[in-house]
Amino acid sequence: MTRFDEATAVKTTGQGTYEARLDATWSVGDKLHGGYLMAVLARAALESAAGPGHPHVTAVSASFAEPPEPGPAEVLVEVLRAGRTVTQVRAELTQQGRPRVAALVTLGLLDDADPRWTSAPAVEMPPEESCFLAPREVPGNAFPVPLMDVLELRLHPEQVGFVFGEPSLRGRLDTWQRLKDGAAWDPLSLLLALDPVPPASYDLGLPGWAPTIQLTAHVLRLPAPGPVKVRLSVTEVGGGRMDETAMVWDSRDRLVAQATQLAAIRVPA
Helix, strand or coil: CCHHHHHCCEEEEECCEEEEEECCCCEECCEECHHHHHHHHHHHHHHHHCCCCCCEEEEEEEEECCCCCCEEEEEEEEEEEECCCCEEEEEEEEECCEEEEEEEEEEECCCCCCCCCCCCCCCCCCCHHHCEECCCCCCCCCCCCHHHHCEEEEECHHHCHHHHCCCCCCCEEEEEEEECCCCCCCCCCHHHHCCCCCCHHHHHCCCCCCCEEEEEEEECCCCCCCCEEEEEEEEEEECCEEEEEEEEECCCCCEEEEEEEEEECCCCC
16 A cells, blocks of 8 residues: 555445544644545545446545544545436544534546647646755744655745745746655545645745635546646635635646635735
């Protein structure tokens, strides 16, 4: 098993109930990563409902009610409908009897065929070795990023001005991403790439915590082997909230996943 498989594993404890052990490695600061939590819920949905015709997660829409803690958790799963082309599942992650994350998960069958048409050409990136490797300990940052122990993330060298107090103010961050143990990307692990760190608000001169309120992810096809390229961009900031869009291309420059996210943000007066 890969490190991701181990960290997202669930064990059935009864009809529609699963036990999970949330791994603190998959965290930003002391908060578990949103894409990781979505993957745990999607894993339970697959265990509960996936048949031979619907082996892949194709969409997840999750609401983050309260940050869960690393350690034991329970996932409650209800199959809403098992149809010919998709299976739809409701999943909820709880701790101490309180709901922490709830999601609607759609399962189906993906292939690796090229798109018939696309309006989203791959972002252009310099070679990986020319890009800035995101560290676990960020100088001047108030918290470490344990996620960087398992995820290799490299920022476009023209977009690291925020590190030196000189953000571009375009609200966009482009990255290369790989799983550090060499595991191949799959529909579940792509949920990690769809919730990139740091948030693109850093490129607007707005550093700090940006907790996810709601995230909707679509997985479009099976990714080719190799790293993925990710563009995270801010659409709008206001009212203490931020709207972000993430797009992921595989090593063949095909769009393999995309997501929209509503996050809280603290804007200085």
